[in-house]
Amino acid sequence: MLAVHARYRGKEARRALLVRRSAEALSTLEGVGEFQVLGVEDICAAVDSPAALCDTVMALLSDGSWAVGIGVVPGTTDEDLTRSTASGALRGGARAGTVKVASLPKGTSTLADDIAAVFALMGHVLSKRTLEGREATSLVRSGLNQNEAAEELDISKQAMSQRLQAAGWQAESAGWRLAVNLLTRAEAGRYD
Incomplete structure (x- = not known):
């Protein structure tokens, strides 16, 4: 337990x-x-x-x-x-x-x-995250794909990808799995 x-x-x-x-x-x-x-x-x-x-x-x-x-x-x-x-x-x-x-x-x-x-x-990783990074990762964590999350934030797919990269999304995902x-x-x- x-x-x-x-x-x-x-x-x-x-x-x-x-x-x-x-x-x-x-x-x-x-x-x-x-x-x-x-x-x-x-x-x-x-x-x-x-x-x-x-x-x-x-x-x-x-x-x-x-x-x-x-x-x-x-x-x-x-x-x-x-x-x-x-x-x-x-x-x-x-x-x-x-x-x-x-x-x-x-x-x-x-x-x-x-x-x-x-x-x-x-x-x-979380302590270095900006407000924009928190928004982006929160949407992806909730189950949206990058395109849907970009649409939700009214930004381009490229901008969403950059936000996730800067926010350390890959490191967070790998750390979460570990x-x-x-x-x-x-x-x-x-x-x-």
């Missing part, structure tokens, strides 16, 4: 409201359970699949104001255990834009480190 725990590290003065609204918005993602609000700046939810977890972490990283903990507990359906594992990943504090992974059983730190590393790379593959292995208990 998989879970995510996020801690708001931004500078918003009305952080409790922002955290609550973020929890509500993230709970609408496919495959994501209802986010629980824990205190003023923490949210946590169980997640159904590696793809849903990856989408959730990417949404948090793209904001740039969240520290993220991932809990991976193979072979269980105990949501409380998995959420507490995700929360444990953030013990000792974490900076905004970072992802830490806690997994059971012990001794699987290499795979956990690999998952955290791929999210660090994707977080870097993260999903690593999370799938971790969830299945395959640490080879």
Whole structure:
């Protein structure tokens, strides 16, 4: 089972409201359970699949104001255990834009480190993205092809291609696939 725990590290003065609204918005993602609000700046939810977890972490990283903990507990359906594992990943504090992974059983730190590393790379790509790049990648991620996305933004296909290139779309896509593959292995208990 998989879970995510996020801690708001931004500078918003009305952080409790922002955290609550973020929890509500993230709970609408496919495959994501209802986010629980824990205190003023923490949210946590169980997640159904590696793809849903990856989408959730990417949404948090793209904001740039969240520290993220991932809990991976193979072979269980105990949501409380998995959420507490995700929360444990953030013990000792974490900076905004970072992802830490806690997994059971012990001794699987290499795979956990690999998952955290791929999210660090994707977080870097996301942090460099312009507003135009965010618009372009959001449309393509939602299922539109480049032609449809270009039409939606009222730009040429060439301009759309340039925006996606500048936004690091290929790197994001490759990183997303790698993260999903690593999370799938971790969830299945395959640490080879």
